[in-house]
Amino acid sequence: MLDEITQFKFRLRLYLSVFGVAAASFFSALQYSRGETITATISFLGGIYFILVIYLMIHKRHYLWKGRGFLFFIPITILNIIYLQPSFGIYWAYVGVVSFFLVMELKEASLGALAFISAVFYLAYPHYPDYVLYRIYGTILLVGLFTFSFSYLIERLHERINQIATHDSLTNTLNRYTFNTSIEKALNEFNRYQTPATLLLLDLDHFKKINDIHGHQTGDYVLKKVSDLLLDRLRSSDQVFRYGGEEFAILLSQTKLDIAVQLTEELRTMVESHDFKIGKSVTFSGGLSEVQEGDWVTSWLKRCDQALYQAKEDGRNKIVKN
Ligand SMILES: Nc1nc2c(ncn2[C@@H]2O[C@H](COP(=O)(O)OP(=O)(O)OP(=O)(O)O)[C@@H](O)[C@H]2O)c(=O)[nH]1
Structure with missing residues (x-):
């Protein structure tokens, strides 16, 4: 059970990294064709980062920088999209918030998501009338809160299962x-x-x-x-x-x-x-x-x-x- 959870997390992060390579290649090509050289370069470097992550996961069973490198690519790319195209870029903010909790450890993911949400709020502010803005703010905050709650619950359950699987219940020594x-x-x-x-x-x-x-x-x-x-x-x-x-x-x-x-x-x-x-x-x-x-x-x-x-x-x- 315990190993299954760890393996599931590992596989999920591996598949997300594969998805990261595909997305980075697609966006890099698209942005380059539109003449957005800086964004295209960020996407391209993102693709290289994910390839490195996949390589180390497969060959060394090691998760590069505990997923922290993700911060430099996905959130920055999403913020850039919101900045350039606020009317539809805002939809990606929801994906961005959830993805923190999938690729990083809970504490760092929470801090990262908070900083990301603040940046999204700041970028969205001049582009929407108040009645739309409050709805955007409210729903992004709720998605963040729900994702945090689920991740917190899973982490506590994981710790508890780990304790039960490895310890003797009477003496609290290892089993x-x-x-x-x-x-x-x-x-x-x-x-x-x-x-x-x-x-x-x-x-x-x-x-x-x-x-x-x-x-x-x-x-x-x-x-x-x-x-x-x-x-x-x-x-x-x-x-x-x-x-x-x-x-x-x-x-x-x-x-x-x-x-x-x-x-x-x-x-x-x-x-x-x-x-x-x-x-x-x-x-x-x-x-x-x-x-x-x-x-x-x-x-x-x-x-x-x-x-x-x-x-x-x-x-x-x-x-x-x-
Ligand atoms: N209370 C309690 N007793 C246990 C537990 N597990 C094993 N025992 C008892 O430990 C006792 C071990 O007895 P023996 O194997 O004869 O060993 P001993 O009496 O310590 O004798 P020596 O080892 O030769 O010194 C048995 O009576 C078991 O029922 C437990 O979790 N709780």
């Missing part, structure tokens, strides 16, 4: 789906740039007893609190995942094994010394392993699993590296 993609990415970065990374698998000790003695709600509270402690302590570049029921995974990017061991010891004592108000301390066991030459996701995970198993075997509340 298993995100774990798979993140671990692949860490492995690729190691293979390509030798960027170190250490993975920690962490399992709460005797968690079943907490559930059995204090009830599921208290169990949930403990899981949530442990996650909060971990998230508060770690850097934003580190990623905490809920790997299973009472098992977490922490991906420490740019971190070598020895540093990771020190950090995990700190996390272990932090959780152990926290008062969960259940009459005894909560502890965890952890298995650590750094990514190595020739690793696959499975081999890296297997080493962590073995280390975690060893930590449990050694009496729990322990950290083992592998």
Whole structure:
């Protein structure tokens, strides 16, 4: 769902850029034949810009300047048309307002559209009687307001779906789906740039007893609190995942094994010394392993699993590296 929305946005911007090339070529030729050399040159440069946008989108999956280059061509061309031919040029103002929200990010699109609307109002002012002018102003403002509202709603929904798709609803840590993609990415970065990374698998000790003695709600509270402690302590570049029921995974990017061991010891004592108000301390066991030459996701995970198993075997509340 999430990928579909992102891909739809990407494709829409690609098709609009193709349309931009066609429109720019047509208008450039037309304007040139009419002797409007300056306008023809702007349209021509617009066409080149859109070709560049399309090229980078197809070959690099990159959206040039986040669509900002659009500002220099479409709005300026429309304003120019309104200036030269106010009686029919004004119709393009509506298209101009909407197009900001299709090609740019919401904040920049809103500011751009506001500046554009002000310029349209200024250019239209001397050419229409009051009763027509107010209708033009009113309808352009409403189109701007409605388009902004829809775009705002879509952006909020997108953020919400993103949060639901990537996070665990109880603990607010990242979920298993995100774990798979993140671990692949860490492995690729190691293979390509030798960027170190250490993975920690962490399992709460005797968690079943907490559930059995204090009830599921208290169990949930403990899981949530442990996650909060971990998230508060770690850097934003580190990623905490809920790997299973009472098992977490922490991906420490740019971190070598020895540093990771020190950090995990700190996390272990932090959780152990926290008062969960259940009459005894909560502890965890952890298995650590750094990514190595020739690793696959499975081999890296297997080493962590073995280390975690060893930590449990050694009496729990322990950290083992592998
Ligand atoms: N409250 C709560 N409990 C959960 C959740 N997910 C898993 N559990 C419980 O976690 C417990 C895990 O039990 P075990 O796998 O035996 O592990 P343990 O009791 O921690 O024992 P060791 O790992 O060997 O130290 C089970 O009772 C699960 O029901 C959850 O989301 N909320």
